[in-house]
Amino acid sequence: MTRSYERQNPAFYALILALVVMSVGPIYLMLTTSLRLNVDIMSDASALLFMPTLRNYETVLCNVLWYEPAHVGYCDPTFGRALGNSLIVALVSTGITLVVGCMAAYALVRFRFMGRGAMSMTTLMMRMVPPAVLLVPVFGIWTFQYHLDGTHAGIILVYVAMNLPFVIWILQSFIVQVPIQLEEAARIDGANAFQVFFLVVLPVIKPGLAAASIFTFRIAWNEFLIANALLDRSTRTVPVTIVNSLTEYDIDWGVIMATGMLLAVPPIIFTFVASKQIITGMTAGAVKG
């Protein structure tokens, strides 16, 4: 398809350039700061000319690197461990949310049954619950009743429950668009409900699944508040370690920006790889809301 583009006046391009600089600028600033030593950051010397160095990253990742960085006197394993924890928690909770969520969404779209209205209403209502509201009960229940405090399973349960309503909501709007004839044809060929779902419906709604998994991963990967309340030293995730290392004075900006950058990299990669799906998911989630 060839498209003709309208010619715009230069002021228009200037505006776009300004918008891009505004939205990407802070991220770029974080990247450059993470490549500088704290002495350079704190000195008043020219901000543009500096020798980029990976030392901050070496300091942060010292215990997972295959070599021992020469400049690191004492290796603090906190971050490397937290990175592992974050990966486990985010990946597992994304996986569970996705499987459970799309089954529920399918049932809500394709079947008429008792309790359907109540279920879809509850889903809608639960979507607005802020994490801060879950803080008190999660602390009490997970510690004293479920005995899941300080474990990966505990935090994964919270994230799955927190993300399910949103995922169900998004996937509903994708499943509605699957032509019903496709499913009927499979049924006539003798497939049962589960076969229809896994072999016919799921492959068709792949873009929806991509969007939903990115949103879920993002929440689980980025969440701080509940992780902070629930996890202990050995199971902490990255956001918790970042906030813990923030002190009032004398912050090592280079190192902390390097950690921030490492935390930001996976979502940034997803954005570039799947921006189309993200945008579709975002609009589907809002417009049908």
Place this chain on the structure above:
Amino acid sequence: MTTTATMRRATPYMFLAPAAAIMIVGLLYPIGYMIYASFLDWNPSQRIGEADWVGLRNYVTLFHDASFRESVGVTLTFSAVVVVVEMVVGVGLALLLDRNIRGISVLRTLFILPMMIAPIVVGLMWRYMYHPTVGIFNQTLKGWGLDPIPWLSDSGWALTSIIIADIWQWTPFIFILALAALQSLPRSALEAARIDGASAWQQIIHIKLPLMMPVLVVTALLRLIDSFKVLEVILVMTNGGPGLSTEILSLRIARTASEFRELGEAAAMSNYLLLLLLALTIIMFVYNKIVESREQAIRQQAEEG
């Protein structure tokens, strides 16, 4: 035959069971638990059974608590300003950029980056940029020979500073939704207006905005609900300070629970917040229903006429 019929009837429940179970264990039960806890005088070292029943005391205390009211005020100011500015800027940009230009998809990709990055990291970036001496804002001001601004350390400026950060992060959300709404408008209406000689402004005010209105209202409500959830960005930048100038409600709940160890009071606060959000969600839901039924009525009229 009856077994297959039962099987068929059970199918939807089998699909739903895992989700329902997880949501009951991980969401509904905790919320019920919290409502119960809000009537207790409870601190974290006690089991819930040992806490004293105090009835509505937590709610009454909060109602008369000047600092709680200040925190409600901060929350409402923050949310109102943020939503209004983001709506105006976001919709404005969408109207401006709704053209056939090269690279619009790259542009959208860059714009959603701020939303995808962890709120903790967004807080870090802005805290660094607001830094009194090495931050880029004060460096620039110094370069122009102006006085530095105490972005985060002055109670008059702090709220403005966190509002700016939130606008940076979330205006793209409005922009993307508004752009999607604009591009799905019926071409025929716009075509007709252009043929009738409507100016660009007239098209925007009389045709585009009214047609987009349903989506815009829902977008604004969604953003409003989300703005009550903002917490980490502010926690990293100011932790509610200086004084109480940026202590929004979610942050206050978190601090009451973890620093002051008043779980009952934190639960009561959470309930106030939930009630507010519930009201907003219901408004959104009812609005959607009204729009739907109105559209249906119009369609019916069109078919009959």
